Amino acid sequence: xxxxSQTPKYLVTQMGNDKSIxxxxxxxxxxxxxxxxxxxxxxxxxxxxxxxxxxINETVPNRFSPKSPDKAHLNLHINSLELGDSAVYxxxxxxxxxxxxxxxxxxxxxxxxxxx
Amino acid sequence: xxxxxxxxEALNIQExxxxxxxxxxxNYSPAYLQWYRQDPGRGPVFLLLIRENEKEKRKERLKVxxxxxxxxxxxxxxxxxxxxxxxxxxxxxxxxGGNKLTFGTxxxxxxxx
Numbered sequence: 001x002x003x004x005s006q007t008p009k010y011l012v013t014q015m016g017n018d019k020s021i022x023x024x025x026x027x028x029x030x031x032x033x034x035x036x037x038x039x040x041x042x043x044x045x046x047x048x049x050x051x052x053x054x055x056i057n058e059t060v061p062n063r064f065s066p067k068s069p070d071k072a073h074l075n076l077h078i079n080s081l082e083l084g085d086s087a088v089y090x091x092x093x094x095x096x097x098x099x100x101x102x103x104x105x106x107x108x109x110x111x112x113x114x115x116x
Numbered sequence: 117x118x119x120x121x122x123x124x125e126a127l128n129i130q131e132x133x134x135x136x137x138x139x140x141x142x143n144y145s146p147a148y149l150q151w152y153r154q155d156p157g158r159g160p161v162f163l164l165l166i167r168e169n170e171k172e173k174r175k176e177r178l179k180v181x182x183x184x185x186x187x188x189x190x191x192x193x194x195x196x197x198x199x200x201x202x203x204x205x206x207x208x209x210x211x212x213g214g215n216k217l218t219f220g221t222x223x224x225x226x227x228x229x
Contacts, residue, residue: 090159
C-alpha cells in the first residue's frame with residue numbers, strides 16, 4: 001500500500017499549457033505539502049495545508065495553485081507553464097503541523113515535469 | 117535567512133568503512149534536525165530526527181550528532197555497504213517554524229566494494 005501517491009509520475013508538456021498533479025495520502029495525516037526539487041537537487045517547500053487550510057505559501061508564482069478537497073488529498077495546478085517550471089514536484093504528508101517535538105515527513109515518489 | 121550547507125562533492129568510501137556526512141547551518145537555531153535518504157528517481161525517506169537538546173541519536177548503523185554551538189550535525193554510517201549509496205539530505209525546522217522543513221542540498225555517498 002503506497003502511503004503518499006502522486007500522479008502522473010512523468011509529464012511532458014508545452015509552454016503555456018495548464019497541468020495538474022494529484023496527490024493522495026492514506027496515512028490519516030492532517031498536514032500535506034508540495035515540494036519542488038530543481039535540477040541541482042535542491043528541495044524547497046512550496047505549500048503546506050493543515051486540515052485543508054493553507055498554512056505555508058512560499059514565494060511561488062500565482063500560476064501555481066494548490067487545492068485540498070479533503071485532508072487526504074492535495075492537488076497542484078499550474079497555469080501557463082514556463083520552461084523554468086521543469087522540475088520534480090514532491091507531495092508529502094506529516095501527522096500534523098508540529099508541536100515542537102518533530103514530525104516525520106513522508107514523501108511521494110515525485111512527479112517529473114518537463115516543459116518544452 | 118537560514119542557510120544549510122552540505123558537502124556538494126560526492127563522498128566515495130570503501131565498503132566496511134564509516135561514512136561521515138556534514139551539515140552546517142547559519143543564523144537561527146533549529147528546534148530539531150532530520151536526516152533523509154534519497155535514491156535516484158525516488159522521494160526522500162526519513163532516517164533520524166534529533167532535537168536541539170540532544171547531542172546524539174543512534175539507529176542501527178546510523179548515528180547523528182548535533183552541536184548547536186558549532187551549528188553542525190554529523191551523520192555517520194558505520195560498516196557501510198554498497199546499498200548505502202544514495203544522496204543524504206539534512207533538514208532543519210527552526211524554532212517557531214511549525215513543521216516547515218528547510219533542506220540542505222544533499223551529499224551523494226557512494227560505497228565501493
